[in-house]
Amino acid sequence: EAQVTQNPRYLITVTGKKLTVTCSQNMNHEYMSWYRQDPGLGLRQIYYSMNVEVTDKGDVPEGYKVSRKEKRNFPLILESPSPNQTSLYFCASSRLGTSGSRTGELFFGEGSRLTVL
């Protein structure tokens, strides 16, 4: 089954304790992206990746890191989490169109709810 898988689905942690949220897709998509979803703010892009070893900042990258060493994986790293990073995080992937730009159909993971105390 084609899907995007995120882990963990739920996590409660404390300020400053490094954590990683994993994301894996089995659709051979070139494009992957992380979003955070907050009430009243919608979905905001954190980082995205056009392909292996190619990453770029979205609208709210502060406090986050990513890596894209393999095509299928795109982990989100919080080196020193803070309470304002409490949120619902979504990973998404998409194939690139023939023109090199994304087709726009994003396939989403189920989300990871993170609470930072």
Place this chain on the structure above:
Amino acid sequence: AQRVTQPEKLLSVFKGAPVELKCNYSYSGSPELFWYVQYSRQRLQLLLRHISRESIKGFTADLNKGETSFHLKKPFAQEEDSAMYYCALKMDDKIIFGKGTRLHILP
């Protein structure tokens, strides 16, 4: 600057009544617009895109470049339409989402 505006946070509509979820965008290039939906306890999924000009689950959306709008419409609301709806704009390498509208269908 807000590129995608969904003016209604919450829209309540009676079952059987028409639905219109508003979306306006700001983009100087050639826009590609999408509607995504998130049903309760499910992941976000694509509902429709303007280039396909199709109707999905009875919903349609027409791109109006003059008014820079991409409103989502359905003539007769159903209870299973209750969900969170996001309008999205594809800009170069990014997809920008609006803040979303929660559609609540009243029985």
